[in-house]
Amino acid sequence: xxVTEMDEIKQAMALEAKVAPKGERPKDVHPVSKATAKQRAxxxxxxxxxxxxxxxxxxxxxxxxxxxxxLRVTVAVSVFLFAITLAGVLGINSMFDNSRKQVVSNFTVxxxxxxDASESREDLLKIVNFLEKxxxxxxxxxxxxxxxxxxxxxxxxxxxxxxMLPIPKLLDVKIRNGKNFDYRxxxxxxxxxxxxxxxxxxNLWLSRLLKFINSLKMLAVTVLxxxxxxxxxxxxxAAKTGLNVHRDIISILHIMGxxxxxxxxxxxxxxxxxxxxxxxxxxxxxxxxILIIGxxxxxxxxxxxxxxxxxxxxxxxxxxxxxxxxxLVAVTAxxxxxxxxxxxx
Amino acid sequence: xxxxxxxxxxxxxxxxxxxxxxxxxxxxxxxxxxxGSIHFLTGKSGxxxxxxxxxLYLAQRPTxxxxxxxxxxxAMTDRDTLAFLRxxxxxxxxxxxxxxxxxxxxxxALPLRIRGMKEKEIxxxxxxxxxxxELSHNMYVKSSEISGGEKQRVAIARAVINRPELLLAxxxxxxxxxxxxxxxxxxxxxxxxxxxxVVIATHSNELMQRYNYPRLVLADGNLSYLKDTxxx
Ligand SMILES: Nc1ncnc2c1ncn2[C@@H]1O[C@H](COP(=O)(O)OP(=O)(O)OP(=O)(O)O)[C@@H](O)[C@H]1O
Ligand SMILES: [Mg+2]
Numbered sequence: 200x201x202v203t204e205m206d207e208i209k210q211a212m213a214l215e216a217k218v219a220p221k222g223e224r225p226k227d228v229h230p231v232s233k234a235t236a237k238q239r240a241x242x243x244x245x246x247x248x249x250x251x252x253x254x255x256x257x258x259x260x261x262x263x264x265x266x267x268x269x270l271r272v273t274v275a276v277s278v279f280l281f282a283i284t285l286a287g288v289l290g291i292n293s294m295f296d297n298s299r300k301q302v303v304s305n306f307t308v309x310x311x312x313x314x315d316a317s318e319s320r321e322d323l324l325k326i327v328n329f330l331e332k333x334x335x336x337x338x339x340x341x342x343x344x345x346x347x348x349x350x351x352x353x354x355x356x357x358x359x360x361x362x363m364l365p366i367p368k369l370l371d372v373k374i375r376n377g378k379n380f381d382y383r384x385x386x387x388x389x390x391x392x393x394x395x396x397x398x399x400x401x402n403l404w405l406s407r408l409l410k411f412i413n414s415l416k417m418l419a420v421t422v423l424x425x426x427x428x429x430x431x432x433x434x435x436x437a438a439k440t441g442l443n444v445h446r447d448i449i450s451i452l453h454i455m456g457x458x459x460x461x462x463x464x465x466x467x468x469x470x471x472x473x474x475x476x477x478x479x480x481x482x483x484x485x486x487x488x489i490l491i492i493g494x495x496x497x498x499x500x501x502x503x504x505x506x507x508x509x510x511x512x513x514x515x516x517x518x519x520x521x522x523x524x525x526x527l528v529a530v531t532a533x534x535x536x537x538x539x540x541x542x543x544x
Numbered sequence: 545x546x547x548x549x550x551x552x553x554x555x556x557x558x559x560x561x562x563x564x565x566x567x568x569x570x571x572x573x574x575x576x577x578x579x580g581s582i583h584f585l586t587g588k589s590g591x592x593x594x595x596x597x598x599x600l601y602l603a604q605r606p607t608x609x610x611x612x613x614x615x616x617x618x619a620m621t622d623r624d625t626l627a628f629l630r631x632x633x634x635x636x637x638x639x640x641x642x643x644x645x646x647x648x649x650x651x652x653a654l655p656l657r658i659r660g661m662k663e664k665e666i667x668x669x670x671x672x673x674x675x676x677x678e679l680s681h682n683m684y685v686k687s688s689e690i691s692g693g694e695k696q697r698v699a700i701a702r703a704v705i706n707r708p709e710l711l712l713a714x715x716x717x718x719x720x721x722x723x724x725x726x727x728x729x730x731x732x733x734x735x736x737x738x739x740x741x742v743v744i745a746t747h748s749n750e751l752m753q754r755y756n757y758p759r760l761v762l763a764d765g766n767l768s769y770l771k772d773t774x775x776x
Contacts, residue, residue, distance in 0.1 A: 239675050246671045246680055258654065260645050451641050454603055455702075456631030457658045458624050541623070 259448060259466050261441055261473070270437045270470070271477040277430040278481030278524050279488075281423060282517045286489040288419045289513045290496065291412055306382075307399040308370040308389070322393050323368055329392045330372055335380060338373040430524065431531050434474075438466070438535040442543070449543055463536040471529040478521025485517065552576040553710055553741045554600055558609035561595055568607070569595050571765040579709075582732070582742040584752050587762030593745040594638055596762065597712045600743070601635045602626050614709070631659060634708030638715045638745075640699040644688035648679055648698050651687050655706045673701050693720040700728060704735060711735060714745045722750070729755060 261267055310326055313319045323341070330339045342350075347366065355364075374380050382398060389396050442449060452462055554577040561570040569592045577583065585593050598604045599611060602618060611618045614629055621629070634655075642651050649670055656666045674680050677697045682690050687698055696719050703711060713732065717725035729751065736742045746752065752759060759770040 242680055243671055243675050246675065246683065247667070258643065258646065258650075258657075447641070448643055450603065451643060452654075452658070453627070454601055454630055454635055455655050455658050456627050456629075456633075458627040461658060 257469065258452060259441075259445055259462060259469075261466070261469050266437055266440060267473070270433060271473065273430060273433040274474040274477040274524060274528065275481035275484070277426050278478040278520050279485045280426045281520055281524070282482055282485035283488055283492070284419050284422050284426070285517060285520070286485070286492070286513070288416055289516070290493065291416065293513075305371060305373045308372060308396055309399065310368045310370065310393070311395040311397075312365045312367065313395065322395055326389070326393050326396050327370065329389070330370065333385065333388075335374050335376045336372055337375050340371040340373075342369040342371060427527065430527065434470070434528050434531045435535045438470070438532050439539055441466070442536060442539045446543065449540065453543070459537050459540040462540060463533050466536050467529050467533045470532045471525045474528040475521055475525035478524045482518055482521050489517070551579045552612075553579045553581075553614060555612040556606075556609065557611075559599070559606040559611055560608040561592070561599060561604060562607045568765055570599075570762075570767075573609070573767045575760065575767055575769070577710075577741055577743065579741055580736070580739055582736040582757050583744070584755075584757050584759045585743055585745040585762070586747055586752065586759055589747065591762040592765060593762055594714055596767070597635075597714055597743065597745055600710070601633050601712050602630050631655070631706065632709045634703035634706060634711045634740075636696075636699050636703045636711075636713040636716045638718065640695045642687040642695055642698055642702075644686070646687060647684045648674065648687050648690065648694075649683045651698055652701045652705055654702060659706070669705060673705055677701050693724060696720050696724075696728075700731070704731075708740060711740050711742045712745075713743070715747075716744060717746065717748065717751060725751065726754070 308326070308330065310323055313322060327339050327341065330336055347369065351366070386398055389398065449462060556573050556575050559570065559573040560568050562568040573596070585596065587593055595604070599606055599618075600613065602613060605611075605618055614632060616625065616629060618626070643654070646654075652674060653666050653670045656669065661669075671680070671683070674683055677700070679694060679697055679701070682694065687695065690698070696716065700713075700716060703713070711732065716732075717728055720728065725748075732742050732744060733755070744757075761768050761770060
């Protein structure tokens with residue numbers, strides 16, 4: 200829609216008429232200016248063409264300086280710590296999922312021989328019976344002498360009669376629910392049946408590692424909660440101090456008719472924009488740190504675990520953190536501001 | 545329309561105000577402002593003019609008595625409703641109270657933004673009004689960087705941009721020379737003629753002699769009414 204010069208003049212004249220209806224209007228009714236309507240219309244037209252600087256969301260300013268810097272650093276550091284911890288948890292998860300699938304579906308039990316051969320056989324039978332009835336055990340296979348012989352040959356030589364040696368018997372146990380299998384319980388129960396039987400170390404060690412890793416994950420979650428808590432606390436603090444510093448501005452906004460919500464939204468827009476930026480910085484800084492730690496972990500993992508598979512999904516989760524944190528900041532700031540404003544004019 | 549003429553826009557019944565545990569600054573005030581009226585509010589410095597106005601623009605609640613603004617009992621009105629009532633009131637503060645970190649434009653636009661008006665329409669209105677009060681040249685200057693007289697005009701523009709039903713002006717001519725003062729007074733007179741209820745706090749005798757509006761006088765916390773300046 201084209202605005203003609205004539206429209207503008209009419210508008211300017213209408214504005215004057217609004218304040219001072221024709222006829223009633225004294226000659227110098229205009230408060231400060233004696234410019235004619237036509238001149239003013241030209242001026243208005245020129246002004247409309249200028250671009251307005253866009254600072255309209257800064258009604259409640261968040262001061263540059265200590266508190267703003269503090270908040271930025273807090274958010275950046277929080278996101279950084281969050282990212283690394285999250286990467287750690289995700290990494291452990293993927294690493295462990297791989298190794299668990301592979302190792303935990305079977306384990307071996309070794310049974311030391313007794314001095315008497317028939318007692319030995321009885322003992323072995325008892326153990327096999329016990330294991331076969333044990334929950335989640337699918338199959339128990341006693342390694343035959345021939346198999347044992349084949350296993351031992353490289354060490355003992357071909358001519359040794361295995362029956363003559365106090366060689367332990369080996370049982371291969373297949374289990375169904377490898378993930379939750381309680382080796383410790385089995386160890387205890389097995390020792391009640393026979394003093395000669397022991398579960399293969401490797402699996403027991405793995406089960407302990409599982410427990411250790413689970414507590415490590417709990418620790419990570421605690422760290423995440425603490426970091427988030429610290430972040431929330433700093434935002435509450437920053438918002439409260441900010442509002443107190445700007446009591447006068449808030450009072451003006453209120454008197455102009457602003458609702459608490461209006462002021463809160465104004466503040467939250469600024470603070471969450473700011474923390475999204477700080478969060479992105481924190482997330483970007485975490486990427487090389489994660490890569491370095493991942494590289495170091497590869498050394499440990501060799502042999503026991505498969506690999507740390509860190510795919511697209513994990514990276515997306517980490518790079519979403521700044522926005523998650525900005526949302527956390529926004530909610531915290533909004534609630535704090537609305538609560539604080541309730542005590543102000 | 546006759547009933548509207550006598551509709552009270554502000555009603556005060558036995559209104560009193562005290563700051564904290566201090567003795568009452570305002571005592572037992574009974575007065576109603578009728579829609580479309582214009583009054584001077586006068587009294588010595590410290591008499592309580594600003595305090596009385598601050599109750600009318602809903603920044604203070606009376607410590608005793610009943611205050612009704614636009615028919616709403618202030619004591620029984622919730623925060624959000626108070627906010628909406630305030631949008632119908634224009635205030636010129638004694639000390640301007642501009643948002644110093646914002647430009648002249650943004651200060652004048654503030655009441656419209658609070659109302660949620662579209663930015664395009666805001667721009668149109670603000671540019672017009674600023675041209676009209678001759679502040680176009682400093683439109684995008686920070687309001688902390690303009691002169692006292694210019695600040696006063698910004699404060700007045702901000703107070704009237706919303707076409708308020710009630711205009712409360714606290715010493716609106718205190719910081720400008722007498723020529724500008726008289727021009728601003730004419731603006732208030734025109735707004736009043738268009739239906740805005742106006743209360744002007746001042747202790748300028750010159751002003752009150754020139755404009756023969758009814759006067760409210762505050763002394764010792766009591767409000768008395770002088771219909772005519774010349775009666776004194
Ligand atoms: N926020 C406040 N807290 C405590 N006392 C106050 C406050 N504001 C004003 N007073 C006191 O209330 C009394 C009236 O002050 P007020 O500002 O209303 O007077 P005034 O008539 O506007 O004066 P002036 O002509 O100097 O502007 C004064 O004694 C002042 O000290
Ligand atoms: Mg005062």
